[in-house]
Amino acid sequence: MADIELRGLEKEYPGGVRAVDGLDLTIADGEFFALLGPSGCGKTTLLRSIAGLETVTGGSIAIGGRDVTRLPPGVRDIAMVFQDYALFPHMTVRDNVAYPLRIQKVGKAERHRKAEETAEGLSLGHLLDRRPGQLSGGQQQRAALARAVACHPSVFLFDEPLSNLDARLRLEARTFLKRLQRDLGITTVFVTHDQAEALAMSDRMAVMDAGRIRQIGTPKEVFGRPTSTFVASFIGSTPMNLIDAVVDHDTVAVAGTRVPIPAAMTPHVSDGEELVYAVRPEYTRLSTTAVDTGIEGTVAIIENMGVGALVTMEVPGGLLQVTVAEGAEPEPGTRGWAVAAPDRVLLYRRSDGELVGSERALVTA
Ligand code: ATP
Numbered sequence: 487m488a489d490i491e492l493r494g495l496e497k498e499y500p501g502g503v504r505a506v507d508g509l510d511l512t513i514a515d516g517e518f519f520a521l522l523g524p525s526g527c528g529k530t531t532l533l534r535s536i537a538g539l540e541t542v543t544g545g546s547i548a549i550g551g552r553d554v555t556r557l558p559p560g561v562r563d564i565a566m567v568f569q570d571y572a573l574f575p576h577m578t579v580r581d582n583v584a585y586p587l588r589i590q591k592v593g594k595a596e597r598h599r600k601a602e603e604t605a606e607g608l609s610l611g612h613l614l615d616r617r618p619g620q621l622s623g624g625q626q627q628r629a630a631l632a633r634a635v636a637c638h639p640s641v642f643l644f645d646e647p648l649s650n651l652d653a654r655l656r657l658e659a660r661t662f663l664k665r666l667q668r669d670l671g672i673t674t675v676f677v678t679h680d681q682a683e684a685l686a687m688s689d690r691m692a693v694m695d696a697g698r699i700r701q702i703g704t705p706k707e708v709f710g711r712p713t714s715t716f717v718a719s720f721i722g723s724t725p726m727n728l729i730d731a732v733v734d735h736d737t738v739a740v741a742g743t744r745v746p747i748p749a750a751m752t753p754h755v756s757d758g759e760e761l762v763y764a765v766r767p768e769y770t771r772l773s774t775t776a777v778d779t780g781i782e783g784t785v786a787i788i789e790n791m792g793v794g795a796l797v798t799m800e801v802p803g804g805l806l807q808v809t810v811a812e813g814a815e816p817e818p819g820t821r822g823w824a825v826a827a828p829d830r831v832l833l834y835r836r837s838d839g840e841l842v843g844s845e846r847a848l849v850t851a
Contacts, residue, residue, distance in 0.1 A: 488550040488563075488640035488673045489515045490536060496544030497531050497697075505531035507697030508545070513690075515550075516671040518664070520684035523694035524720070528678040530568075530645055532694075537566050537676060541558065550640060565634040567647040572630065579605065580614040586637040597636075604636040605629075607662045609655065622772050623650045628659065634833040635666055641668070642674040649684065660687060681721050685709060693717045711832065715762055715839040718832070722769045724796055727806050731763035738763060738833065741781045742802035745826070751833050754843040760836040763851050767807040769830035772797060772816065773823045780823025781806060785816045799824060 490513040497506040505528040513519045521529045534540040536547060538559035542656050546555045565686045567587070573582050580601050584613065587597035605611055608628040620628050627650045639824045647663075649658045664687050667674050678684050684691045685705040693716075701717045702706055712718035718726045731740035733755045738745050740763040747755060755761065773780055783801035799806050799822060808824050816822060833842040 487514045489513060489517075490641065490673060490675070491548040492536075492545065493548075494545035495532070495535065495542055495547065497528075497535055498543045503560055504544070504697050506535060509697070509699060511692065511699065511702070513675060514671060515526060515673055518676065518687060518689045520669050520688035520691040521675060521677045521694060522679065522684040522691055522720070525679060527694040528697040529679075529694055532677060533566075533643050533645050533677050536641075537564055538562050540591060548753060562585075563640040564643055565639040565641075566643040566645075567627075567630050567633070567634045568645045572628055573633070575618050578608060578615050578617055579621070579632075580616070582629055583632045583636050586632060590637060596711065600636050604632045607666070608632050624652065624655060627651065628655075631659070631663070634662070637716055638670055638672065638675065640722045642672050642676075644674065645677045646679070647676075657817070663687070665832065682723055685721070693720060710830075711841070713841045713844045715764070715834045718764055718834070724764060724807060724809065727763075727765050727767065727770070728834075729763045729801075729804055729806065731761045731833070733757055733759045733761060738788045741783070741804065741806065743779065743781045743783075745779050748828065748831055748833065751842045753835070761842065762834040762836055762839070764832040764834060765830055767796060767825040769827045770806075770808040770824050771827075772799075772808045772810050772814075773825055775823070777823045777825050779828075780825040782821065782823050785818050785822055788815050788818065797822075824835075834836045 492509055494512045495506050495509040521532060523529055531540060535542050538557060546553060549562060580598060583601035583605055584597040587600060595834045603613060605614055608631060610628055610632060613625060631647050631653050636769060648659050651659055688705055689710055690704055691700045695716055701713050709721055712721060715728055719728060720791060729740055731738045735757055736746060736747060738747055774844060781801050783806060784801035785797055786800045787798040789796040794809050797808050797810055806824050834840060
């Protein structure tokens with residue numbers, strides 16, 4: 487069992503920066519957990535605290551039920567890959583990858599076999615005899631990753647381990663890591679600022695802001711029901727439409743149109759209340775004939791997304807984006823109606839950016 491339990495965790499750097507600000511979090515044994523958030527929100531500090539590379543200034547950390555808050559990194563049974571790869575410059579890739587196994591006293595033939603197998607999975611098979619200085623940044627990063635995963639610790643801690651890889655290698659490494667983690671069932675905490683990576687890889691994820699967690703959930707929950715405009719605007723390959731709106735009796739007035747209030751939210755709003763109307767471009771279709779509940783506008787920009795296109799419309803008071811299928815791209819200047827799938831519409835309070843009807847309290851596990 488290697489669950490990770492953080493209670494009231496705090497890290498204040500000299501000078502008063504509270505990088506981790508009273509954080510409670512439980513990561514289950516065998517879970518793949520992503521920490522996501524904008525630059526400076528405290529992701530790396532949190533990960534380094536779990537690793538024991540930072541001394542926390544408050545709270546506790548337990549791994550597998552053992553309090554490790556004051557223990558050095560070496561005895562926490564974790565493997566880490568950070569942005570700086572820290573490979574041994576005088577060793578070949580094979581020896582670097584096999585090094586932790588050597589420390590564990592695994593025999594030479596066996597550790598070389600494991601190193602080669604892992605390196606192969608990360609497309610490093612042809613580079614085993616090179617030294618780090620003879621590798622590109624992306625190759626060094628994969629070698630560091632291979633070194634971490636070749637031995638099987640209780641916990642993996644990854645800080646942007648794929649950040650230096652090009653798009654194709656990144657996808658390959660993503661699949662490799664996910665499969666490996668699933669097969670080995672090793673508890674994994676993965677820091678990324680790439681929301682697509684967090685959505686694709688994690689069992690659950692936390693979105694952080696200023697040293698705190700704003701939302702925890704499965705990728706589906708966080709993508710489908712962000713509990714604040716902060717999370718809503720952070721998640722999704724295409725940005726969520728967020729448009730100022732006002733409650734008008736039993737409807738919401740948004741960009742010159744009245745749309746129904748989602749049934750679950752009706753009890754939580756009052757007439758005249760200022761809201762933010764939110765819907766993803768992917769859940770909005772474009773009609774070129776008038777639709778009562780559609781938001782009318784003019785097609786301004788069309789961006790090709792490979793399969794389909796992202797269409798930006800000028801609507802009263804701002805812009806609104808919808809996606810259209812390949813071959814259904816409208817001409818710029820066309821009048822159109824953006825029609826949202828009613829069950830995908832979310833409303834946020836403009837006063838504090840929180841989802842209407844959601845708990846105000848932080849959702850923690
Ligand atoms: P990024 O995505 O840019 O790596 P992050 O979310 O990982 O950012 P951290 O590196 O954890 O953020 O930093 C959190 C906050 O702590 C930031 O405001 C940062 O400036 C501050 N900070 C980090 N390291 C130190 C330090 N050694 N001394 C003082 N402040 C620090």
